[in-house]
Amino acid sequence: MDVYLVCGSKSDLGVAEECKNLLDSFAVSYRMFIASAHRSPDKIDEIVEKAEQEKVKVIIALCGFAAHLPGVIAAKTTIPVVGVPLDSSPLLGVDSLLSIVQMPGGVPCAGMGIGKSGAKNAAIFAIQILALKDQKLRNRLLAYRKEQRDKIEEANRELSY
Amino acid sequence: MDVYLVCGSKSDLGVAEECKNLLDSFAVSYRMFIASAHRSPDKIDEIVEKAEQEKVKVIIALCGFAAHLPGVIAAKTTIPVVGVPLDSSPLLGVDSLLSIVQMPGGVPCAGMGIGKSGAKNAAIFAIQILALKDQKLRNRLLAYRKEQRDKIEEANRELSY
Amino acid sequence: MDVYLVCGSKSDLGVAEECKNLLDSFAVSYRMFIASAHRSPDKIDEIVEKAEQEKVKVIIALCGFAAHLPGVIAAKTTIPVVGVPLDSSPLLGVDSLLSIVQMPGGVPCAGMGIGKSGAKNAAIFAIQILALKDQKLRNRLLAYRKEQRDKIEEANRELSY
Amino acid sequence: MDVYLVCGSKSDLGVAEECKNLLDSFAVSYRMFIASAHRSPDKIDEIVEKAEQEKVKVIIALCGFAAHLPGVIAAKTTIPVVGVPLDSSPLLGVDSLLSIVQMPGGVPCAGMGIGKSGAKNAAIFAIQILALKDQKLRNRLLAYRKEQRDKIEEANRELSY
Amino acid sequence: MDVYLVCGSKSDLGVAEECKNLLDSFAVSYRMFIASAHRSPDKIDEIVEKAEQEKVKVIIALCGFAAHLPGVIAAKTTIPVVGVPLDSSPLLGVDSLLSIVQMPGGVPCAGMGIGKSGAKNAAIFAIQILALKDQKLRNRLLAYRKEQRDKIEEANRELSY
Amino acid sequence: MDVYLVCGSKSDLGVAEECKNLLDSFAVSYRMFIASAHRSPDKIDEIVEKAEQEKVKVIIALCGFAAHLPGVIAAKTTIPVVGVPLDSSPLLGVDSLLSIVQMPGGVPCAGMGIGKSGAKNAAIFAIQILALKDQKLRNRLLAYRKEQRDKIEEANRELSY
């Protein structure tokens, strides 16, 4: 198994789609969970243990409000954890962003951008880690980048009319 | 045992003094710990278990950066948890404040002010909870309030010269 | 009487419902008021006096803008005061949050999260204080926590399909 | 009596000097107090009552942290209240500024800038109100403005060398 | 003439209504203008000159974005200027608030809250200044306050059902 | 005359040195002034008039607090105005930055970074405008860029030891 995708709440599944779609399109294997650092702390232990057994390479955790989820997972494993802050509270995701990136020295948690674009980038970042030992995946990433460039070129051509 | 006082790091002991001094002067029994939500997650379990055994009434947790400590404790007990955000990171304590108060619905954590005045107030707030069933303690609180008023009166008298 | 619930304005009643529903479901006795620290300062005195007479254990105050209400109540009683900042002004509740938590040393006010989740948590926090001397209530809290965990487990099962 | 100058704490007297010096140099009569909205709420009542008796025209209140002082005074009188936010907490005075200006509709409180320049401006603003019915004072204000302009002219002359 | 009400842009007239309605209901005389510190700097000079001729007591300026309008007016007269920050830019009114209150020492500008409640309070604050020399107006202010209290009492009565 | 350099206060001269040194080293002609949008509004008119007479190409204005200076200058001329926000107030320059960039549509003011690096960049930006019609100056800019690159190369060489 390559990636674990953990949502802090059922209501975060919508944003997690951005992540899933990219993992799917890169044919990366993943498993999805809902777990709350506060409402189901034991669930976290269970997920982390399973992740270690399944030799997961990256754990992506999406979470809003005081987003402790990524940090609490990171505290229990050496698997790299990528946190996606969500703007589900009134504070636009600033609470969530700071709760994720401002981890004290010793236990890192990689912060992505707030919301949908962060969810997308978490998937890409995980794929970049996987691609370090998988040339095919790396080629797909290069193809994905080319696609992005091509879309921009096309948009420029449309402008000329 | 009345209160548990948990610091997120050895470097937070200075601010915790504000808390200790007040608990001492109100003759409230307490025990002090250092524990990190990220660097020593099992220590948290140990402290919470002991707190339940010792019938602790309030757990005060002081923490800087992405202050997960109070929330992570709150997730494991129904004892009221009071969080004190510290300004130990470059962000003036805003990261810590939001990590403490912005808990998702279901698992509360009571936020105090940032730094020394918050540490002081955490002690007073704990004493207020204890005083609900302890008239002597309540009288001491009233005496403490009177002292504060008297100091202000005295300061006003000094102004008149 | 267990809890007093004070709204800073009639327009805050909607958010206060989150609080009421939880207090109701835990069968905690409470009384509700509307009072403004600025528009009806004497009403505050009246409420506090009555709270002391009725041996209220926790006062929850919900308030937006420069939320002085919780602090002004806290200044007049030793009953623990829990403040819920609301995002009713254009500033997303930041004004209200800082007005509540940044109390100077000596008179604490326990801050919850901004808006609905904060209102919910204020109720839970009050119940946690009440449960310190009420084993039945504590059992209900444990049951409530279990319910939350069960919902998450169920959500995980739904994901597997 | 023209002006009342209220400090939220003894430690604010230093910044209040900026205010006092200007009131002195304009020969405006004032009285100074220390009073805390939270630690000495009754003192506020006493000050406001006296202010009304002495027909005070402006009340200036300097305060740090969650600066409720100006708003709490404003709630008890129709005398114009000018609030000066101080940067005495770790939040640079933002907490104090928002606690002063974000008053709900109905009870205003005039906010000045944070710290020393705000304290200065509070004095000038009070003098501007007094000058509405005092042509001599207005002339002094015009002279003060001219002085400021002259200093700038002089600074420009120094630049030319 | 008692009050001048200056809007920074035609699109601010809606918020200014809050101000107008209160001035109307207190039978305070006022004149309304639209003027931009940047797009019509000479208009400012014209308004200030006229204000001095008409012995205006307070100038209220409502403005969004980098709200220079109140400060630019204040620079040209000793009549007290009250600034109302508006949340017309994407920054929720923070830009406007800071542009108004953070005036350098020497030229004050009184800041109200952001948006509608600030507009309301600007009117009340102006009336408070006018009431310093007008006992009738002061009585009306006291009646207005009583009305506010009565509304809150009524809301409390409704709660009891 | 190429550039006018206007400081909002005598105390800003230190930061302005960063600007001056660069203008000097590029042999760009400039004149320096101190002028306050609030304390010396007429001085602004005088400076702008002179700037137009001397066919100045860029006006650089450095200013702290509610930095109205660049905007107020921009309102009176079509010469491009570059504003440098200073962190002289307790708000780290955020007040000044927003007062400069958040100009309403129609009267632009180009914002640089806060403090010394902004002052430096204001000079470079002015030189870039001048270089549009001055190939020699453009060559110097290219040489300056090369120097920067060379310094970085040298720093890299030092790292290798």
Add this chain to the structure above:
Amino acid sequence: MDVYLVCGSKSDLGVAEECKNLLDSFAVSYRMFIASAHRSPDKIDEIVEKAEQEKVKVIIALCGFAAHLPGVIAAKTTIPVVGVPLDSSPLLGVDSLLSIVQMPGGVPCAGMGIGKSGAKNAAIFAIQILALKDQKLRNRLLAYRKEQRDKIEEANRELSY
């Protein structure tokens, strides 16, 4: 060619219209592009090279999120670059604003306001640079300013009814 207008993404074209309309109405020649500092870095090189060949006077870059686009362009040319921060991320454009203005010393990038008014002002600012050597354009700018003043006068006349 006078101006290059670069959008960071196809979705920014709507805001860019504000820019285009003004450039059109001033009959300024421009060319429009879509280019991303991250998704199409080579496109940036191509645009900059072409800009230098076509002797472009100003490059306007509109961009949301971590808006590197203006800075990355500025790093590769001495043509003045004007950056327009967009509020397309959840952070209201603050991320974009800081990414644009906080450039390190040596490579400036001129920041405009966030969103539509910033886009408008970028066009005006570019025209102001062009007008330095084009008296006709300067006259049009003066006429545009007069139009703005006239509109305000008209709005004032409407108020009188």
Add this chain to the structure above:
Amino acid sequence: MDVYLVCGSKSDLGVAEECKNLLDSFAVSYRMFIASAHRSPDKIDEIVEKAEQEKVKVIIALCGFAAHLPGVIAAKTTIPVVGVPLDSSPLLGVDSLLSIVQMPGGVPCAGMGIGKSGAKNAAIFAIQILALKDQKLRNRLLAYRKEQRDKIEEANRELSY
């Protein structure tokens, strides 16, 4: 070669020490560079090319102000890039943090905390990625974690005296 460590400026070398020390103590091979996204854009190309040749697994980029460096590197390679925001500008590192994490969808950049603790965590995070295929390194990480726990236990023992 395992890791590339890129500093945005010579003055960032002090903070980079935190990173280096950890990489050294884990015996991870790395190479260090100074490169600026703006002052030496071509240097970035050179570093990225070399990184690909040397089969580098993680690129760590430390940068203050508008920290484009990590994003600009990320745009040119599929090697995972970890960005460390520095508080070298007056904005406490907020500018740098947002410039790093708020990358638009498609090109991710992993954000760490601001300053020293972020630099430390960047090293640990890189080691976690390397440890995915290196059991020895993983054992060292587990030992490092144990050390952290032991230090906390020791600190707790000291408290008991």
